[in-house]
Amino acid sequence: MSGEDATDDQSAQNPSGGMPGTAPDDRPHPDGRRNEQGIRIDPEAEAEPRRRTAVVSALVEHEPGVLSRVSGLFSRRRFNIESLTVGPTTVDGHARITLVVEETESGIDQVEKQLAKLKPVIQVGEVDDPAVRAELVLLKVRGDRPDEVHAITQMYEGQTLDAGPRTITVQITGDQQKIDDAVDAFRQFGIIEIARTGQTALARGDTPTTPGEEPGHSTQPPEDPHSAEDSETTDTTEN
């Protein structure tokens, strides 16, 4: 294929090194189209892909750096992450990472697949709607109306962790809506500081939280104070 054909009109017109052949607009072109996700569409009927919130649970090997690998994955792939919680499970050397993401359907699919690709990740699954979910919040409010603070705390089945003449700190656990409501309710007292953990979740009943997850057996009872706290958090959940 050398330059024999190059003397034809096309190249003569294009001394900058053009090639022969039909011009772009004179070629046949199909009518079909794909959307942003590369899905074939009916161009008239296409709507913007909808985002939804998904809770994704990843069982991981509890080794140094695993959290930074996961968060690094999220930032470099520009996944829209709302919260991330992590804590050990009953299996030695395993931890569970619970992520809340807001993405399109194919974005959620990618979140799961990209997570599964990481070497320390053992299993990944989306925790579907009927799951048990909970979040913990610590709220520090001004201490000048202790009775009212106490009443609101009780209303939300919370606990007072610290109370003094100037500040009161309470803990509330529950689903995201409850936490949001509680935070709103406490605003009237003047919230000084707030710390939220982000949601954590488990599948209901016999359904494993990540596919094929085996019930974990710890060789020893948990010595780690976090493990104890973890189970307490789940216990207080009601929804």
Next chain:
Amino acid sequence: MSERTVHPVPHDADEGEANATEPTEEPTESAVADSNEPNATTEPTADEPTTGAQSLVSTLEAAGVEAMFGVQGGAIMPVYDALFDSDIHHVTMAHEQGASHAADAYGVVKGEPGICLATSGPGATNLVTGIADANMDSDAMVALTGQVPSGMVGSDAFQETDTTGVTAPITKHNYFAGDADTVGDMVGEAFALAETGRPGPTLVDLPKDATLAETDADPGRTETPDTYSPQTEAESDAVAAAARAVEGAEKPLLLFGGGVVKGDACEEARQFATEHGIPVVTTMPAIGSMPEDHDLCLSWAGMHGTGYANMAITHCDVLIAVGCRFDDRLTGGVDTFAPEAEVVHIDIDPAEISKNVHADYPLIGDAGTVVEQVDTEVSPEDTNDWGAWREQCSSWKEEFPLTYDTPEDEPLKPQFVVEALDEATDDDAIVTTGVGQHQMWAAQFWTYRSPRTWVSSHGLGTMGYGLPAAIGARFAADDDQQVVCIDGDGSFQMTMQELSVAVRENLDITVVILNNEYIGMVRQWQDAFFEGRRMAAEYDWCPEFDKLAEAFGAKGFAVDDYDEVADTIEEALAYDGPSVIDFHVDPGTNVYPMVPSGGANGKFALSEDQL
């Protein structure tokens, strides 16, 4: 999250500097000194103490590593010391970037992970470009980096860099070797992980105390970790469904991606194409997976791919993509990519399924295995007659030939040089390239017939890849297989210091510079999209590359005229050692066809006024 335990190894902050002739005496180096006794081997025996470094080297030897590429330095010295007693050929490179590209290309040609090594800090960061390059192209590679002693990690010690942090996003996985006992296993696992499933680079960061300290651990075994078990065979229901789609197609097209080459699936893929008479396009990394002179082969598609490949992609109705990740340089805008095709996507990496282009028939598994599964399932009796479609594809070949203008009075056309080189070399010659126009011409005007003969930087597009890649390829290639680097003047200048390595090792490689005194691809874009404002694109300050080659001790040639081309190529190829031909080519030549970024494949421009 490093441990802050204090290790007994004192660290001399000066050791990494130029006084390598006078290595600092460290108490624990006695362990290393032991290995310098006559007849000391790296084979660990029950009664002989082994260091972490020695177990590392034994692991590599056991894995069959023959050559590795690197640069010395303070934190990696124990590993080098262990290599002193090994038969593994260590190629000292001029720059660590050269080491990582050489290792990458070595791996591509050989089909085994290439190994590069570097010291901590600047050594490790210099490897980064090559690691990122390997990552984007799914090339199996193992990078070994020295690190400051673990007790000093996190203190901003001399030549400390958070190497695992820096390389986490560009490796398949990386490791921090905590102690001498684990070094061998980690390196073995890194090796296995690099080549298993979807290949990629892995890295082991080696704090000096871990390589210096003694261990009685056996050499590490090359086994992948438990959490990594890629699926090899696709589910039979899915295969059957995909096969029905193929049978029912009117205009089926096979798209071979780099995975066909990396997965050693060329034979199965070719067999499937020829048995059923399905036309084939490849991606750029898959060049050579289908012989380009085969009737069914439409060469490669994408931004500068052939017009006929892009026409076929645009008009097919079932696209069977094997081991490809639908990169934007291939697809253009996804909205117009194979817009009427149902997609059968075969890939070992589930995350590639429907990442960029939705897969109607996802088939997860090893390329060769799954192609065979589909092949068996597609029944020729039930398929449509694809003769008309094949004819259509052939007519596109005639309508959009790859040609160029060669008036003898004009400056040399770069395409002519590529064709002349192709003609002068054997069919199985290996081509490496830099990145730019020359890379595209090397891909367009050379007829590739075998996998692993096209070695280029695709996903990352790294200028400077060509020369170190030629060095790596040379070590992996058969002795009688020619290695040619087709380079640009800009790309060559990024890593030309590696010529010293080629001279020292007396490597028979031929570097062909298509010297247009521009970073030509940039100039082409400036002319097309920035109103000809050639900001920072002129390279009229290039050295005389033939003289430069001679200065390094290589053979140098300079060529301006058509009638010198063939003879000079002949002479350079015949020269037993590295040679460089500086071809002064037409600075105004541009690469066509071209699908502008995000454009429709079927609307490729054949000249600037069509953009």
